Amino acid sequence: MNASTLSKVGTGVVFAAALVVACVLSTWASGAPDGLEHVAETLGFADTARPSVFIPTPLSGYTISAIPAALSTAVVGLVGCGTVFGLGWSASAVVKAFHARRGLRRQTRENTSAR
Amino acid sequence: MHTPDGLLDHTTEISMGLVAAGALTVALARAPREFTAVRGPAYIGAVAAAVFAGQMMNFPVASGTSGHLIGGVLAAVLIGPWTAMICMAIILTVQAVVFADGGIGAVGVNYFLMGIVAVGVGWALFRLVARALPRRTWAAPVAAGIGAYLSVPAAALGFSAIYALGGVTDVDPWMTTHAMVGWHLLIGIGEALITATAVAALMAWQPQLVRGAGVVRRHDVAVFA
Numbered sequence: 001m002n003a004s005t006l007s008k009v010g011t012g013v014v015f016a017a018a019l020v021v022a023c024v025l026s027t028w029a030s031g032a033p034d035g036l037e038h039v040a041e042t043l044g045f046a047d048t049a050r051p052s053v054f055i056p057t058p059l060s061g062y063t064i065s066a067i068p069a070a071l072s073t074a075v076v077g078l079v080g081c082g083t084v085f086g087l088g089w090s091a092s093a094v095v096k097a098f099h100a101r102r103g104l105r106r107q108t109r110e111n112t113s114a115r
Numbered sequence: 116m117h118t119p120d121g122l123l124d125h126t127t128e129i130s131m132g133l134v135a136a137g138a139l140t141v142a143l144a145r146a147p148r149e150f151t152a153v154r155g156p157a158y159i160g161a162v163a164a165a166v167f168a169g170q171m172m173n174f175p176v177a178s179g180t181s182g183h184l185i186g187g188v189l190a191a192v193l194i195g196p197w198t199a200m201i202c203m204a205i206i207l208t209v210q211a212v213v214f215a216d217g218g219i220g221a222v223g224v225n226y227f228l229m230g231i232v233a234v235g236v237g238w239a240l241f242r243l244v245a246r247a248l249p250r251r252t253w254a255a256p257v258a259a260g261i262g263a264y265l266s267v268p269a270a271a272l273g274f275s276a277i278y279a280l281g282g283v284t285d286v287d288p289w290m291t292t293h294a295m296v297g298w299h300l301l302i303g304i305g306e307a308l309i310t311a312t313a314v315a316a317l318m319a320w321q322p323q324l325v326r327g328a329g330v331v332r333r334h335d336v337a338v339f340a
Contacts, residue, residue, distance in 0.1 A: 001321075003151075003152035003153050003323075004152065006153050006321060006323060006324070007152060007153045007154070007155055007157065007158055008157070010153065010154075010158050010161070010321060010323075010324045011157040011158045011160070011161045012161075014158065014161040014162055014164075014165050014324075015160075015161040015164055015165070017165055017168075018161065018164040018165040018167070018168040019164075019168070021165070021168040021169060021171070021172055022164075022167070022168035022171050022172075025172055026168070026171040026172045029171060029172050029173040029174075029181075029183075030173040030174060030175040030181035031173070031181075032173070032175060032176075032179050032180055032181040033179070033180060033181065034116065034117075034173060034180070034181050034182055034183060034302075035116060035176070035180060035181075035182055035271065035295070035298040035299050035302050036116045036117070036118065036271075036274065036295070038179075038180040038298065039291065039294040039295050039298060040122070042294060043286050043290055043291060043294060044284070044286070045122065045278075045282065045283075045284045045286050048121045048122055048283050048284065049119040049120070049121045049122055049218075050119070050120055050121040051119075051120070051215060052119070052120035052211070052215070052218040052219040052220055052221070056215070057212070057213055057214065057215055059213055059214050059215075060214060060215040061214065061215060061216070062171060062214055062216070076171075076214075077168065077171065079213075080167055080168075080171070080209065080213070080214065081164040081167060081168055082164075083209050083213065084160070084163045084164045084166075084167040084205060084206055084209055085160040085161060085163065085164040086160065087160070087163075087205045087209065088156075088159050088160035088161075088162070088163030088164065088201075088202055088205055089156050089157050089159065089160030090156075090160075091201060091205060092146070092150070092155075092156040092159040092160070092198065092201065093156040095143055095146055095147055095201070096147055096150055096155075096156060099147035100147075
């Protein structure tokens, strides 16, 4: 497998794994408070927490109340993973282009061919 | 470990925001050195999505408490620590803005804990352990698991320190530290298992998808040359 193919296949496999975890497996995610929430409740400093979003997002708390829970998890997982994937891809593409334009083109090329 | 708004005073939130912005600027400048033809922008996006997914998957720990992957070490070992810091910034911002998970004002605090402390401590430990282990394929997942394990209580310790400085209530800092580090020593086991399994699977299939494989390999050259 050449580098370009391996990159595409690797991207596909890792993103598919992300979707399986986010859309399917997380249906069984524990709803219990996480470590920080639990400590905050036990030590009595959880009460000062307040929501920071002025207009409540429809996806708040990783659920869409209007649709069944399992479907809601799948939609939320898809939207979340898709957004992060898109932003991660485009941000690093911009960073890469910016880096190349700043006269470090040669260094980048050496890195890409060496590893 | 997503700090909501209201737990910390504004000075602390803003200070941590500035620290986060500074660290992210350094990461943006250094990350391109970690890019390769295989581990390019698309793969980086996929790893970021996988870390986001891992953070959704809360696993039960003990007596009504759960934990979830932080993923800082997983990302660092797969795509490099500076690139991982960019990914963590994206993940935490999406979580705060789209899912109301972690306060928007506290995003700098959460970035400090999960993007700087977890990634930094975990990657440093990974390198240390990877260089001490024999040159075998299993060295990378073992080192990644150890780094991942300790990155969780390290972030918990970070939270305790920040709460002692800027928390809005007067909880005894030792109690916060004791409870936070204690619980996260348990949660870290999940972090270690997930990280080691994912790294082991990718190492067995295609080591080029694992940046940390290079640490193990470079060490080999140094030792056996």
